[in-house]
Amino acid sequence: xxxxxxxxxxLFRHQPDTPETQELREEILSxxxxxxxxxxxxGMDERAATEAAKRDIPSVDGLIDDQQTTNVERYRMACAQTxxxxxxxxxxxxxxxxxxxxxxxGTVGLGLSVLSxxxxxxxxxxxxxMQGTRSLAGARRRKSMAWRIWGVFYAVAALSVAAMTxxxxxxxxxxxxxxxxxxxxVMASRFYVPLLTxxxxxxxxxxxxxxxxxxxxx
Amino acid sequence: MKQKNVRIFLLMLVTxxxxxxxxxxxxxxxxxxxxxxxxxxxxxxxxxxQEILPYRSPxxxxxxxxxxxxxxxxxxxxxxxxxxxxxxxxxTVHYDTAAETTEQVxxxxxxNTLAAMAAIDNLQCIQYEFQDGTYCITRQQVEKRFDxxxxxxLDDTEQWEKATQHEIFxxxxxxxxxxxxxxxxxxxxxxxx
Numbered sequence: 399x400x401x402x403x404x405x406x407x408x409l410f411r412h413q414p415d416t417p418e419t420q421e422l423r424e425e426i427l428s429x430x431x432x433x434x435x436x437x438x439x440x441g442m443d444e445r446a447a448t449e450a451a452k453r454d455i456p457s458v459d460g461l462i463d464d465q466q467t468t469n470v471e472r473y474r475m476a477c478a479q480t481x482x483x484x485x486x487x488x489x490x491x492x493x494x495x496x497x498x499x500x501x502x503x504g505t506v507g508l509g510l511s512v513l514s515x516x517x518x519x520x521x522x523x524x525x526x527x528m529q530g531t532r533s534l535a536g537a538r539r540r541k542s543m544a545w546r547i548w549g550v551f552y553a554v555a556a557l558s559v560a561a562m563t564x565x566x567x568x569x570x571x572x573x574x575x576x577x578x579x580x581x582x583x584v585m586a587s588r589f590y591v592p593l594l595t596x597x598x599x600x601x602x603x604x605x606x607x608x609x610x611x612x613x614x615x616x
Numbered sequence: 617m618k619q620k621n622v623r624i625f626l627l628m629l630v631t632x633x634x635x636x637x638x639x640x641x642x643x644x645x646x647x648x649x650x651x652x653x654x655x656x657x658x659x660x661x662x663x664x665x666q667e668i669l670p671y672r673s674p675x676x677x678x679x680x681x682x683x684x685x686x687x688x689x690x691x692x693x694x695x696x697x698x699x700x701x702x703x704x705x706x707x708t709v710h711y712d713t714a715a716e717t718t719e720q721v722x723x724x725x726x727x728n729t730l731a732a733m734a735a736i737d738n739l740q741c742i743q744y745e746f747q748d749g750t751y752c753i754t755r756q757q758v759e760k761r762f763d764x765x766x767x768x769x770l771d772d773t774e775q776w777e778k779a780t781q782h783e784i785f786x787x788x789x790x791x792x793x794x795x796x797x798x799x800x801x802x803x804x805x806x807x808x809x
Contacts, residue, residue, distance in 0.1 A: 493634060496639055496643050511631070
């Protein structure tokens with residue numbers, strides 16, 4: 399794979415693999431290769447010609463119609479199933495916390511798993527047959543936004559926990575003393591609890607990944 | 617999708633079984649043991665002297681250390697406040713309740729006195745203030761009961777148990793240190809205020 403092919407591959411990294419995008423991918427690659435040949439013919443060296451050709455098409459977002467006709471009914475069911483699965487994963491994540499002061503999160507995990515399971519079952523029983531359009535770019539934006547918000551949240555949460563746990567040691571210059579495995583576990587659990595919220599951006603990411611799978615052709 | 621549903625349901629079922637076993641089996645058992653242990657710490661008979669070892673100190677002046685020491689000794693379930701007189705190295709423990717002069721409370725007071733004097737090297741006198749009177753015990757009174765320095769009792773758990781068994785639980789010091797009547801004044805030779 400040459401450099402221009404790698405560039406085109408990168409441009410289409412987040413696009414669904416459909417006949418239309420395949421055709422567009424080939425067309426763009428051939429245009430870039432033609433551009434590069436022109437520049438080489440004008441006397442430009444190979445590297446500069448490749449870079450100039452790459453600069454010609456830096457993104458394909460404007461070239462692809464991101465509105466996808468979607469089987470909304472099945473897409474929503476898949477999303478509901480994802481929520482159910484992720485609630486169970488959250489619940490599993492809370493099991494080690496039963497031995498710490500955060501044991502109540504196990505009950506929260508149980509409640510969320512049962513509620514999301516019942517919600518999914520209702521979807522399964524009552525789902526209306528419907529189609530509609532969904533924006534792929536919108537789904538990608540939501541995914542990107544979810545990760546950014548979560549990143550900021552976890553950074554703030556982890557720093558706050560670190561400040562509360564080690565603040566006085568830092569201020570007075572005293573050594574941090576953690577005696578025994580239980581105290582280690584208690585300290586680690588303070589950082590681990592906010593980490594469990596990573597399932598939120600993972601869920602939003604999964605929604606974005608599911609969307610192309612429920613595309614309706616024609 | 618149906619197959620995936622079945623797999624997710626099985627995962628939920630297994631998680632529920634593990635959760636049930638951990639929460640209502642392992643954790644409940646640990647909590648019960650912890651609760652029994654904590655209850656045992658309110659009695660001199662069952663108190664684990666290792667609990668106070670982190671609070672050993674040569675000086676009485678560290679109020680936080682002294683408070684922590686008493687919060688890890690029997691009678692810690694009663695609200696109490698502390699006062700320290702640095703000139704006389706006297707510690708006053710004020711209980712906001714009337715003295716229950718039962719044998720069990722008096723034994724706990726005797727045990728606490730021995731533990732505090734063994735843990736804090738320059739503690740010369742302890743006063744236990746109740747709403748209806750005060751007990752006052754001096755280091756001299758305690759030391760004359762033992763052949764070894766009081767702090768040495770904490771170095772060896774067996775020695776500690778022997779000392780408390782002989783001197784406190786067999787009742788030989790109770791009548792002298794903590795008599796039933798507590799309304800007489802305290803002096804260096806007497807036990808009461």
